[in-house]
Amino acid sequence: MELNSVKEKLVSVHTDVLIVGAGPTGLALGVDLARRGVDALVVERGAGLAPGSRGKGIQPRTLEDEIRAAGGDYPIGLIWQDGERVTERSMFDPAEDGEAGSPFGEPWMVPQWRTQEILHARLTELGGRVVFDREVTALHQDEDGVSVHFASGEGAGTVRARYVVAADGGRSAVRRAVGIAMTGAGADGSGVVAPDPILVGDVRISGLDRDHWHLFPPRGDGDGFMAVCPLAGTEYFQVVAGFLAGTTVDASPEGVRKVVAARSHLPADAVTEVRWVSDFRPRAALADRFRAGRVFLAGDAAHIHSPAGGQGLNTSVQDAYNLGWKLGAVLRGEAPESLLDTYEEERRPVAAEMLGLSTKIHRGEARRGRETRQLGLGYRGSALAVETRGDVPQEALRAGDRAPDAAVDGVRLFDVFRGPHWTLLAVGTDAEPPALPGVRTARIGSDERYGTGVFLVRPDGYVGWAGTDPKDLQEYAAQVGLSVA
Template identity: 75%
Template sequence: MTVDTDVLIVGAGPTGLALGIDLARRGVAALVVERGAGLAPGSRGKGLQPRTMEVFDDLGVLDAIQAAGGDYPVGMIWQDGRRVGEHRMFDPSEATDDSPYDAPWMVPQWRTQEILFARLTELGGRVAFGREVVSLAQDEDGATVEFASGAPVRARYVVAADGGRSAVRRALGIAMTGETVDPDPILVADVRITGLDRDNWHVFPPREDTGGFLAICPLAGTRDFQVVAQFPEGTPIDLSLDGVRRTVAARSHLSAEALTEVRWASDFRPRAALADRFRAGRVFLAGDAAHVHSPAGGQGLNTTVQDAYNLGWKLGAVVRGEAPESLLDTYEEERLPVAAEVLGLSTRVHRGEERRGGATRQLGLGYRDRSLTVETRTELPDEALRAGDRAPDATVAGVRLFDVFRGPHWTLLTVGTDAQPPVLAGVRTARIAPHGRYRTGIFLVRPDGYVGWAGSSPRDLPGYAARTGLPVG
């Protein structure tokens, strides 16, 4: 059968839009479909971790993201209408030559989606709204997806990025294993409020008569605040204007009338769940369709974007005939363990067992000991950069590595050695003096910014290049 598109992406949230951007810049025909009439509203995942900021730099949206957001405000704890102390949401850190983004950056999710959508459109990508998936069938050559309205779509590959209640995942029969992190339901709403400053994240601890905390956070780049309120297990939550007003008035010194507008509201119970598989034939699960997180620690949206970043270059190489089909097997192999690790972290943060520290920035996540990772050096010191690690930034003799890495290509980096590696078609090259964790060696950096191969001699590099579809020139 003739395909309508090489890749069909179901879901126009951050995952689907980021994947669409990555494929579009590689010249891969991809269609994003979304069951809603437009992009989803709501602040939802508002925190972008430093690793995601690096990804957005590469995807060409960093300037817009920085212009749209701001730093996290200091928490201000209130009691009986008085300010009684400050609370830092994240452990402090500093930007370094290795890591230029030092702390989470706040952007409401609806705005992040708008920025990603604009970038996708700029690159010629497409989003079809009002397309609700009702069935999926696949064979050796592709998959056919049918919708509640509109013509079916035939694609070589399908990516489910349609959220925690993924219709595609259900159609595949893939189960999710998980637990309720906290039985107490939570209200989250974007509102307009008068009488509160925008310099602080206002925290009202639980009292015996209210049964749960209230937090009111100014949303950077907007006039809105995000209200988050916890309720005792089994309590029905009223999402109306009057209902949210009653919650705020009962738990703070503010009057009900101080809350002038509810722009979006939702409720949920914090849950952690992981799909049993991230791939079934020609269909891949990404984002919340593959893993659902507690919002504590700001890990969910960030992990979903990095799913897309891992899958995009692999789909692109296979679709263009540059790499064997087996390359796609490495998506689940690499991302499922990472998702499991991050799920555990977000659950521990939610339960107060771990602070929001270095691990939540996601700079230390990597793919050591995976089939696509080859480290040929031995007896390396503990702090040395290894294959599978994120390739850190550095500026050496006027050459900034992130500038070299930026774009949909591999990079061959030679550090402090006169060795002459082979010429690899379509691979950018750079040579620098010994520096930081790079020390000395030859590093083949993947399109997603991780070291795929590392060695002191280029002897084994051609074999690795052939596995990943890089022709030796």
């Protein structure tokens, strides 16, 4: 897909929300705000969208948004030894039937660069835009908004926004500008999950089938592991190779070819194209805060993960989905500004949990299984989770939990929930839901996942309020920007 980089002057631009960073987080937030009619601008330091498949796994919780057509199932792992096929193994623990009320039980592979293309196209379709070659150099905020200044030259200028979202990665310039520190989640407190560097690249390679994730264990001569995974929906493979601490990694096309030849039975010229290559040391770190006044942190700017387990990109996109509807409600004057305080309240504990999980998987202390699918994450402790039924068991669906899917009379609840709206769902009750502006109403018979009651489902798919008498909704509705008619 051809993507034309937008080049426009930002001498003095005013917008409601400035999103810094055009990775999956920034683009997803831009899409969500655009479909809510919020004036938002995405700016990106680079000349275009990032090219690599840094994150290639979309977990079921994120798949409940639309991206299925661009990817495919993860292949089975195939272990090689001295040029011979040794054994096969599943790379993930299988999902249980109907696990957690989602039609998507397993992770879905979509290269990150493809995810970004899809989000960028959707943003453009909705009338949004991304301005490239814009590097943040300074930021000043006051009671009314934030002024963000960009580097001199063609990209110079200032954007004045009511709110700013830092989605500019682990080395976030915006996070540094507002003085928010990150605390390492590594055992030594440094945030280094492992001191061993890793090389990753997207390549065309001959001599390996596309039905397997090819695994080459260390040979014992000082080399590390290598994995070669076909990238679904493309003609490329992702090569990942580990090195011993202190090794200087040759992150060049020729370096990739040398690694493939040294660690497999393939010759160097089997790598016929290197589309992208990079090297890194796995880190894990969490921002001390997710908000400083009118500036919010999201994605890698707020939490840096080891790639093990596929948690970084998915946690980041869910940040955007959580923040988008709240910004929209406040900017439209429907909800009090205090609603935005719940972003950090809800997302920081989730990020901390996912950081711990991805670190354990990286170190071989846990497998990719139920937790990595993120379907059990919720916000029961949030100020926005109001449970008014007094006799509901802890294991049952409660306010703060993800609203599960169900097929009722040929209609899927996920189809009812899909969109930027709230949904008021009456289950197994004759109670008449009140009329709420902008809220879709639905009624189904008793369902084992929901039990009986009335459920107000948030735009991001979580149960906000649960009860038996819809008349008790008034106070909650005012808190989140829904006025009872």
